[in-house]
Amino acid sequence: RGGELLFEAINVDNSRYEVSKCVFSHNGTTAYITTYGTVRSDTGVNACTLAADISGGNVRVNITTPASENGDEYIFHVGWKGFVIPA
16 A cells, blocks of 8 residues: 655756655555655756545556746656555
8 A cells, every 4th residue: 555656857848857756655545645855956946746646546646847847848757666465
């Protein structure tokens, strides 16, 4: 019911880079996520925001890019580790 994400965002338009680590958990109805350890190549711009929810029985991570970069093209990479609960 939990896991860890390593998240990378690349702003293609202005070569800004961001990496964050996140942990998440859920109870089958609600997902909870905490983002920490964010490192950005430009600290003058707010970081991307990550949120989690449950959709169709799956945890879904939603990414919101900074409003100041609205319309910019992004590339995202996500690596994750999770737990498998034996049946």
